[in-house]
Amino acid sequence: xxxxxxxxxxxxxxxxxxxxxxxxxxxxxxxxxxxxxxxxxxxxxxxxxxxxxxxxxxxxxxxxxxxxxxxxxxxxxxxxxxxxxxxxxxxxxxxxxxxxxxxxxxxxxxxxxxxxxxxxxxxxxxxxxxxxxxxxxxxxxxxxxxxxxxxxxxxxxxxxxxxxxxxxxxxxxxxxxxxxxxxxxxxxxxxxxxxxxxxxxxxxxxxxxxxxxxxxxxxxxxxxxxxxxxxxxxxxxxxxxxxxxxxxxxxxxxxxxxxxxxxxxxxxxxxxxxxxxxxxxxxxxxxxxxxxxxxxxxxx
Amino acid sequence: xxxxxxxxxxxxxxxxxxxxxxxxxxxxxxxxxxxxxxxxxxxxxxxxxxxxxxxxxxxxxxxxxxxxxxxxxxxxxxxxxxxxxxxxxxxxxxxxxxxxxxxxxxxxxxxxxxxxxxxxxxxxxxxxxxxxxxxxxxxxxxxxxxxxxxxxxxxxxxxxxxxxxxxxxxxxxxxxxxxxxxxxxxxxxxxxxxxxxxxxxxxxxxxxxxxxxxxxxxxxxxxxxxxxxxxxxxxxxxxxxxxxxxxxxxxxxx
Numbered sequence: 224x225x226x227x228x229x230x231x232x233x234x235x236x237x238x239x240x241x242x243x244x245x246x247x248x249x250x251x252x253x254x255x256x257x258x259x260x261x262x263x264x265x266x267x268x269x270x271x272x273x274x275x276x277x278x279x280x281x282x283x284x285x286x287x288x289x290x291x292x293x294x295x296x297x298x299x300x301x302x303x304x305x306x307x308x309x310x311x312x313x314x315x316x317x318x319x320x321x322x323x324x325x326x327x328x329x330x331x332x333x334x335x336x337x338x339x340x341x342x343x344x345x346x347x348x349x350x351x352x353x354x355x356x357x358x359x360x361x362x363x364x365x366x367x368x369x370x371x372x373x374x375x376x377x378x379x380x381x382x383x384x385x386x387x388x389x390x391x392x393x394x395x396x397x398x399x400x401x402x403x404x405x406x407x408x409x410x411x412x413x414x415x416x417x418x419x420x421x422x423x424x425x426x427x428x429x430x431x432x433x434x435x436x437x438x439x440x441x442x443x444x445x446x447x448x449x450x451x452x453x454x455x456x457x458x459x460x461x462x463x464x465x466x467x468x469x470x471x472x473x474x475x476x477x478x479x480x481x482x483x484x485x486x487x488x489x490x491x492x493x494x495x496x497x498x499x500x501x502x503x504x505x506x507x508x509x510x511x512x513x514x515x516x517x518x519x520x521x522x523x
Numbered sequence: 524x525x526x527x528x529x530x531x532x533x534x535x536x537x538x539x540x541x542x543x544x545x546x547x548x549x550x551x552x553x554x555x556x557x558x559x560x561x562x563x564x565x566x567x568x569x570x571x572x573x574x575x576x577x578x579x580x581x582x583x584x585x586x587x588x589x590x591x592x593x594x595x596x597x598x599x600x601x602x603x604x605x606x607x608x609x610x611x612x613x614x615x616x617x618x619x620x621x622x623x624x625x626x627x628x629x630x631x632x633x634x635x636x637x638x639x640x641x642x643x644x645x646x647x648x649x650x651x652x653x654x655x656x657x658x659x660x661x662x663x664x665x666x667x668x669x670x671x672x673x674x675x676x677x678x679x680x681x682x683x684x685x686x687x688x689x690x691x692x693x694x695x696x697x698x699x700x701x702x703x704x705x706x707x708x709x710x711x712x713x714x715x716x717x718x719x720x721x722x723x724x725x726x727x728x729x730x731x732x733x734x735x736x737x738x739x740x741x742x743x744x745x746x747x748x749x750x751x752x753x754x755x756x757x758x759x760x761x762x763x764x765x766x767x768x769x770x771x772x773x774x775x776x777x
Contacts, residue, residue: 244742245737245741245742246741247740247741247742250741251737251739251740251741251765252739252741254525254526254739255526255528267741267743273756273757273758274756274758275756275758275759275760276743276746276756276758276760279733279734279744279745279746279747280733280734280744281734281743281744281745281746282574282734282735282736282742282744283734284572284573284574284600286571287570287571287573288573289573289574289736291736291742291744293742293743293744296743296746296756296758296760297756298755298756298757298758299757302757438573439570439573487573488573489737489741490573490574490575490736490737490738490742491566491573491574491575492528492566492614493528493616493737493739494528
């Protein structure tokens with residue numbers, strides 16, 4: 224039985240990784256799950272310098288989901304390279320580094336810093352809805368996305384995944400722009416911008432006023448967008464958005480995702496990632512699927 | 524020390540005051556390791572509520588394998604917990620956080636409202652002489668349990684019980700003294716306790732609260748502002764779930 228997949232030339236032992244920002248750099252969740260058993264660990268966004276993030280409250284629960292506006296708090300690339308990469312390299316799993324920035328130059332600086340580091344893929348976060356500058360500004364305008372993708376590709380030594388925002392009119396336009404500029408793969412979806420008001424206090428539930436909605440509430444939107452993108456471009460897609468169990472993971476793969484990322488579900492149950500790996504294996508066994516590729520994009 | 528996410532068996536649940544519940548769970552892995560000031564997260568049985576609720580440990584009995592959680596019903600999640608009956612089961616993760624640093628000196632334990640519960644386990648663990656100062660809005664709870672372990676002084680906003688006012692009014696009124704303060708309660712109370720401790724040049728350990736998602740230090744939702752650069756993100760944001768919930772008063776900006 225084959226569970227391994229290739230994304231931009233990088234072999235994954237299985238198609239399961241985590242969504243950036245929900246898993247730190249793996250250290251905390253390593254207490255619950257054997258990181259060796261994941262296809263990849265996708266890190267929290269890393270910028271060129273430390274970012275303090277947004278004021279609290281940074282999260283709010285919603286029906287079947289949650290909103291976050293953490294604001295990409297991170298220690299910056301130097302601490303990340305000295306501490307987090309060596310930690311993750313102890314494990315037999317791929318490292319996908321999520322890169323964030325406020326300007327094109329910020330992104331390029333991180334990508335250049337990572338060029339000689341032992342990491343497998345770069346995921347470019349041009350879709351965070353919670354930071355005022357950068358982030359989503361590049362993810363909602365196809366020209367800006369094309370430009371930053373091309374600039375990053377000039378400097379990157381690792382394959383580049385562009386992480387797309389669902390907060391656009393037509394996500395296939397963005398996917399095509401990234402493909403045209405040389406992106407090696409795509410990941411989607413980032414969170415959907417939402418708002419929640421505490422009616423008793425007459426206040427926004429998160430300090431940032433808006434937050435990124437994630438969790439099973441957004442899954443049908445994510446599956447639809449993965450399907451659209453997978454059928455619009457030739458690039459491999461890492462699908463995510465509300466995956467809670469192996470059935471959800473398989474649904475994304477049937478829609479066209481080559482791999483999947485588990486996000487909010489980690490907060491609901493820290494063991495989710497491994498349960499999904501095992502669940503996919505059982506599903507393949509029960510359905511006599513020899514190779515995971517048999518199901519990727521099988522629903523047209 | 525390990526962290527567990529396990530199914531706990533409900534031993535009993537009772538109502539202590541309006542919306543204040545006391546829940547005893549059988550979960551030996553957590554009960555054996557837990558110490559005062561740590562917390563657990565409790566998972567709702569309804570899958571539409573994804574995030575576990577952080578609740579401080581009121582008591583942990585390693586011998587019996589039980590933990591006691593005293594919590595206030597504030598929303599749908601805690602309302603769900605309030606319907607748990609003996610024999611039911613519920614998912615719990617813990618023990619989480621750092622807990623109080625226990626000193627051998629004369630201690631003042633200060634609890635405000637739903638910040639009172641962790642003071643019970645702390646009172647049981649402390650060796651030295653302790654004074655316990657409790658602040659209530661109106662209805663009182665847990666003070667009888669605490670009386671076994673030290674002198675209890677009460678303040679209530681409505682003046683029905685003890686001194687009319689807040690915990691600091693009680694400290695002044697009853698001339699409560701100590702060399703170290705352990706406190707848990709609403710932020711305005713903690714801010715006042717911090718000022719009091721700094722004025723009197725005594726150590727204060729404060730247990731903070733914030734909305735949490737992961738509970739284990741990964742998601743960076745529950746940060747508080749710290750005086751020094753934190754060890755995780757190298758900014759000035761300590762993680763309440765992982766670096767806390769107990770902080771030295773001088774370490775945090777409230």
